[in-house]
Amino acid sequence: MTAAPVVLLATCAEVADLDADSRALADALRARGADVRPAVWDAEVDWAAADLVVVRSTWDYVPRREEYLAWAARVAAVTRLENPPDLLRWSTDKAYLEDLRAAGLPVVPSAVLAPGDGGDHPFLGVEHVVKPTVSAGSKDTLRLGADAEGARRSADHVLALHAEGRTALVQPYLAAVDDDGETAVVCADGEVVHAVRKGPLLERGGGRVEGLFAEENISARTAAEAELEVARAALDVVRGRTGRAPLYARVDLLPSEDGPVLLELELAEPSLFLDVTPGAADAVAAAVLRRVAG
Template sequence: MKVVLASCAALPEGDGDEDALIEALRSDGVDVAWQPWGADVRADLVVLRATWDYTDRLDEFLAWCDRVPALANPVSVVRWNTDKSYLVELASRGVAVVPTSVVEPGAEPVFPDGEFVVKPAIGAGSRGAARFTGHAAARAHFEALGVKALVQPYQSSVDAHGETALVFFAGEYSHSFHKGPMLAQGLAESESGLYVEEKLGGIEPTARQRELADRVLDVAAELLSLRRADFLYARVDVVEGPDGEPLLLELELTEPTLGFKHTGQEAASRLAKAIQAAAVRG
């Protein structure tokens, strides 16, 4: 069995988070290798991992995904998930989502009272995301982005509690990790320039966070006419809302960091088994 982990030219072998996964796959006798996306690839399964430069070449990236015979997650999922407007769809189905408005280029944005966030609808690694209280500065940022953007009220709980990322493999819960505030002052970009350096650590989610994450995956699968098990991997990022209840910040189904550095080896083994099962199904 041959498995390819798709990366990008700037990080041809990822950022090191998948080291435990590679070890688990090789211990099961799987031939696994990294390959930057873009070129033709032959494998029983291609798993999108560190493809973090696609945001500037989305059409090219999606065209490449279309050519890959066996891709995880599937290209239909990638097309839907690379545009964060999916948050509005999920909210329309009753999912508790951080309030989100979508602003097209050239449109006049409507900003909420208080502190808020403006970020590209198609983006990765928190690049282009910024916090504002002043409307003039936010409008200038939106115009400088020049792309479809999201406007969201900033959840002040993030400053104290950060985000909780819940990770699922083949639709089943695996583990969680904590993410510090991503829009705090003083955070640096990675050497590759593809993402903002995150402060991560292990954490146990609350029962309400688990309930929300399960709801998110159920609704996403329904929207895409899939089963939850069709998501080889999923990461559900939640924050605490003003009333203390969890809210969905992002559903990552394309290329999320999975936090293997912050959990036990058994998590990597779970994904390795799911990858092998998916490769057999083709």
């Protein structure tokens, strides 16, 4: 009798028993005969006992990114880790957006300000967003106005991030999201699984997010063909880096006058919203077990 494949879903201590998204994946995997267990990434775990470790809700890594990446390298040395360490390193710093732009993808205009660059940037005259390049769950992300108060708060926030040794990313706020929302295209093993609408998250003039992540308003959505084209192009960039499609990916897109533009390519610990669309968890579970098989 063949032993059930052991799949560990890496999470963080605050959601040690997994969130609804990962529980849906775990249930789908168990229905296919897998031995699935949650595992807190920075706890004592026998990672080598797993046939596959899938990174899921490891949302507390941001203040300890290098420790997190070192953990990923250790796990990958003793078993299979998806997504692999090189993708985790690349995608956990939003400077990767410049790589996507250079590859010809439509990306939200961005300015990257490293410590020492000061607080001025090209978007002080328009409504805009300031966030750290290394962040998750909209933590430390502010939506700021085009007025003098917005400019003052913007520069202060950039400088505050610099004081913490962090690099800031500044982008114009695309107001169409207030009505249309974001489109998140979820992919597994290079294929589109489903899409969701993410409601507008940031309030103008609001403060920093408290807690592990900002609560989101999620509903099922059918992605437009233009959105699917951008998502597929983003996956092609990943294939060009690694030679293979990532096990999982989420491509976040915003509406603009020129068509969809890419806000983020999530390859580390994205919510996949598998509890929103019937069959989505099954599709991702099938992709996971294909990786176990090789």
